[in-house]
Amino acid sequence: MRQIVLDTETTGLSAEGGDRIIEIGCVELVARKLTGNNKHFYLNPERDSHEDALKVHGISNEFLRDKPKFAAIADELMDYCAGAEIIIHNAAFDVAFLNKELELLGKPGFRTFCAQVTDTLAMAKEMYPGKRNSLDALCDRLGVDNSSRTLHGALLDAELLADVYINLTRGQDALLIDIQDNDTMGGIVTRVDLTQFTLQVLLANDQETSAHEEVLKQLDKASGGKTLWRIQTQPMA
Template sequence: MMRQIILDTETTGLSAENGDRIIEIGCVELVSRKFTGNNLHHYINPERDSHEDALKVHGISNEFLRDKPKFAAIAGELVEYLRGAEVIIHNAPFDVGFLNKEFERLGLPPVTQIVSNVLDTLVMAKEMFPGKRNSLDALCDRLGVDNSGRTLHGALLDAELLADVYINMTRGQDALLIDIADAPGEGGAVEQIDLRRFELPVLRANEQELSAHATVLAELDKSSKGKTLWRQFENA
């Protein structure tokens, strides 16, 4: 059973090393690629004001954060929530850098020692869509994810959107894999089904379909100058 946490933060600015702090953290839980509703969301008193440019992005006022808990008050809950999960983040170095700095202040281990893996959807997007814009908004538009409610950045909303984006980005053959731990039977054993008890219908081609098929074969014969393999074996 795979447990994944989609995580996003909002901050007072762009540099954790220069003293900027986390003001909001939003996490969405997926288990076996399904939303569980077991999400985590906190506003945090950063003990400093946000930069003007950051305020334009997230719109969370300094006054609103004054009575919110400090990071130390929610750190324990956050660590236990993340423990052992695969964490999925868009532009992971940014959020991980801020989390590591907050953990360091409290004598806690870095993110990579708490979670099983960190997956960066920005890296994934650049590989899937080279040369294109790969911001969260751009990916929502490209993948048909409704982001009409996103007028400002918000950690929980962005995590929810990223979860939908991630599911759409990975909705290939991986989505067909069965988690053996969830399969029926003791010890994860898969139940054996005797397919002989099912009578499968035979759907035969109609005249129009046979004619269309013959036309395609004739074109292939022409382009290969009569060297198609099925012609050599059709009367064998």
């Protein structure tokens, strides 16, 4: 499925209270790879940003005066998102603002245009219970370089979130490696099938098994008994 990583910046925190979207950044993934087919809009919100919001995104009211209004880009954005899985960090916030903008234009809600909305904040909370799961915290935890993020920006944050999402969802079932031949014009890709190799199996010793069980007990406590390892390894009835 085609995936769109989306982020917004706004004039404040309350869509129902009259705050509006000032920036939208979208990054496209196909087969979990960046395509470069991205979208980025600055918008005239027809109101000033709150002082606290200005400290977060740094986008001045004057800069936005001559930018298009949401109505001018709504169809382009919805066509771009049509049928895709939309990936958002703290999706409830962004979707509420998109819904309000669409409502003001007499259009249906955002979710009617896309296949589904995936919230990476909810994913992270489930994977790392009790830990900080902001975008910056996840970048640090997953080794994503966010050194250029001095202020929030919709396109930059969407690009960072795309990397975070790929790391969050990287499974252990990929047995094929792509090797890029950079010396060949056109970039020929060779597929190496690891299933053709006989791998040596090393069993855990008693000390390693005991340490593993201790980690599982800690995960049981943190997740309220919902440790995926235990669920997945239970014998079939």
